[in-house]
Amino acid sequence: MITLQDLRKVYQTRSGEVVALDGISLEIPQGQIHGIVGQSGAGKSTLIRCLTALERPTTGSVIVDGAEVSALSEALLRQARRRIGMVFQHVNLFEARTAAANIAYPLAIAGVPRAQRAIRVQELLDLVGLGDRGDAYPAQLSGGQKQRVGIARALATEPAVLLCDEPTSALDSTTTRQILRLIRDVRDRLGITVVIITHETSVVREVCDAATLLADGRIVESGPLADVVTRPGSPLSQALVPVPDVGVGDQRALVQVSAGGAQAQIAHALHAIATEPDAHVVAGSIETLGGVRVGRWHLDVADGDRVAVLSRLRAAGLAIEDDAA
Numbered sequence: 001m002i003t004l005q006d007l008r009k010v011y012q013t014r015s016g017e018v019v020a021l022d023g024i025s026l027e028i029p030q031g032q033i034h035g036i037v038g039q040s041g042a043g044k045s046t047l048i049r050c051l052t053a054l055e056r057p058t059t060g061s062v063i064v065d066g067a068e069v070s071a072l073s074e075a076l077l078r079q080a081r082r083r084i085g086m087v088f089q090h091v092n093l094f095e096a097r098t099a100a101a102n103i104a105y106p107l108a109i110a111g112v113p114r115a116q117r118a119i120r121v122q123e124l125l126d127l128v129g130l131g132d133r134g135d136a137y138p139a140q141l142s143g144g145q146k147q148r149v150g151i152a153r154a155l156a157t158e159p160a161v162l163l164c165d166e167p168t169s170a171l172d173s174t175t176t177r178q179i180l181r182l183i184r185d186v187r188d189r190l191g192i193t194v195v196i197i198t199h200e201t202s203v204v205r206e207v208c209d210a211a212t213l214l215a216d217g218r219i220v221e222s223g224p225l226a227d228v229v230t231r232p233g234s235p236l237s238q239a240l241v242p243v244p245d246v247g248v249g250d251q252r253a254l255v256q257v258s259a260g261g262a263q264a265q266i267a268h269a270l271h272a273i274a275t276e277p278d279a280h281v282v283a284g285s286i287e288t289l290g291g292v293r294v295g296r297w298h299l300d301v302a303d304g305d306r307v308a309v310l311s312r313l314r315a316a317g318l319a320i321e322d323d324a325a
């Protein structure tokens with residue numbers, strides 16, 4: 001549904017060139033919820049602006065729903081943009097219009113007749129769980145409800161792709177979870193492809209099927225969560241399934257080990273750790289992410305036996321992530 005080919009974006013500034021995106025190639029299949037994560041300045045906003053053709057890439061191409069948006073004329077671009085819905089951190093609703101009128105706005109622009117508009121708006125209000133709040137003005141809605149209106153408005157013209165730019169950054173954790181659940185629900189019902197730009201790995205954990213980690217305009221890592229979290233040495237896996245903090249005063253040279261896959265593999269790893277006389281667990285966690293089980297542990301390994309212990313753990317299927325010694 002979305003193909004990025006060797007995308008490069010260079011800004012000319014007074015102090016010289018800024019390479020915001022550098023050789024980005026990515027495929028996002030239809031119906032996937034794909035998280036783009038990265039720290040401030042990684043290039044996330046530039047990427048989303050290239051996807052909507054608000055920004056033209058310096059080189060490379062952006063293909064959304066079969067149309068090369070990076071090469072379209074303005075007239076064709078307007079049509080293509082209707083196939084892309086946008087959800088922002090700050091919803092920017094018209095304060096003087098009701099929720100229903102806000103959702104109707106893109107339909108009016110698209111020339112949908114008034115009677116049809118009313119039916120579609122009610123469908124959309126129902127879809128986002130605001131079936132009886134169509135007459136409310138934005139000031140009468142909570143932050144989460146405003147975001148629901150924002151999502152309904154983005155879906156009004158039946159886009160094939162929903163681009164969400166930090167959709168929950170302004171919301172508390174409970175509302176965040178509800179909005180992410182709504183996004184997943186919308187994907188399940190409509191089969192829409194969703195891209196979520198976020199700096200919060202918790203958003204990826206909660207809702208994404210796949211993720212891409214950006215740093216300095218480049219892809220550090222990308223893939224379905226089930227693949228990423230079981231990849232030894234994966235920075236995304238480290239960010240998504242962090243090992244619990246080791247208490248202060250317990251800062252000896254620790255070894256981080258991990259295992260991933262089915263429950264049997266975790267059980268095998270736990271057994272190997274528990275029966276290893278020269279290593280003990282200082283901190284650890286086991287979680288299910290992307291449908292697979294992932295375990296990560298900090299082990300205190302007796303100094304003299306390190307090589308033998310690590311080779312036994314490796315033989316038992318554990319990955320040695322980080323040997324601090």
Ligand SMILES: Nc1ncnc2c1ncn2[C@@H]1O[C@H](COP(=O)(O)OP(=O)(O)OP(=O)(O)O)[C@@H](O)[C@H]1O
Nearest residue numbers: 011013018020038039040041042043044045046047
């Ligand atoms: N219009 C612009 N002109 C010049 N440089 C820009 C412009 N927009 C972005 N940049 C630069 O491009 C790089 C990537 O910026 P971008 O805003 O895409 O990152 P980001 O990951 O979205 O960051 P944040 O999470 O802070 O929004 C940064 O170095 C930024 O300073």
